[in-house]
């Protein structure tokens with residue numbers, strides 16, 4: 313079983329199933345985060361409902377063992393798609409000692425050097441200059457066929473650092489793909505209050521690089537655009553800006569109430585585009601999945617998420633003495 317993409321490439325059944333599983337897992341993990349928050353077990357959760365296709369599609373184009381990922385805080389899906397173990401996402405959510413930051417970072421701020429996944433920065437657009445620095449290193453060392461994936465939301469493109477990153481990457485023809493998940497909202501600020509340009513991809517022209525806008529609810533379209541961008545960057549032709557147009561169905565975080573700045577009609581109006589049921593229907597209609605497959609895969613992911621939540625909840629919190637670790641030189645308990 314193989315299905316053609318809009319670019320005429322074919323995706324194998326394994327690739328289609330990876331997209332589907334990654335999208336379901338992302339949704340299940342984020343939903344669990346909201347549940348844990350409402351149960352009083354974690355201080356804050358960030359949802360990415362509506363971003364699943366954008367992240368699974370980009371994750372499929374990422375070449376493990378070669379590429380580097382500079383994610384942002386709404387990226388549970390892509391970090392999992394690029395190989396981060398599920399247990400590490402829950403250790404981050406539940407702030408346990410074995411979390412990649414020792415349980416000392418805000419949730420979803422995972423890191424995995426061995427997998428090429430950089431530490432997430434809460435400072436909007438800071439990862440863009442970091443990503444460009446990494447791409448500069450790849451070029452300087454002549455490390456061919458390696459590309460940096462740099463993720464951010466449309467709000468980040470209003471930051472000076474974002475523009476500096478694009479300009480530097482363009483001038484030096486660096487192997488970096490800038491991947492914008494345009495969900496229309498930067499917390500309570502609508503995109504129409506941030507820019508006059510019709511798309512984020514339009515901004516690429518200002519730096520003399522290629523810019524593409526793609527349907528961010530369609531994982532195959534995103535995969536196709538990102539893998540083409542990857543090939544362009546890896547061949548030494550410089551950066552590409554890929555904009556995936558999607559939507560944030562939930563509040564910015566569990567600390568935000570989106571009813572204060574957008575109508576319910578607006579949110580429900582986007583529901584028909586929900587990428588998870590849409591892609592599921594696509595696979596069923598084309599015979600890549602049966603109803604029984606769907607039930608089995610959904611059950612398997614629910615079980616895995618339940619099991620992992622239970623396992624991590626049973627793990628210890630960091631020792632209080634580690635509070636100042638990684639802050640000052642010297643022993644962790646220097647200030648206690």
Ligand SMILES: Cc1ncc(C[n+]2csc(CCOP(=O)(O)OP(=O)(O)O)c2C)c(N)n1
Nearest residue numbers: 386434435436465466467468495497498499
């Ligand atoms: C430099 C900086 N300014 C402001 C903030 C507060 N802040 C956190 S998330 C956010 C919105 C970012 O929106 P966007 O880039 O569109 O990404 P989204 O959250 O919509 O995925 C803001 C303003 C921050 N973290 N860093």
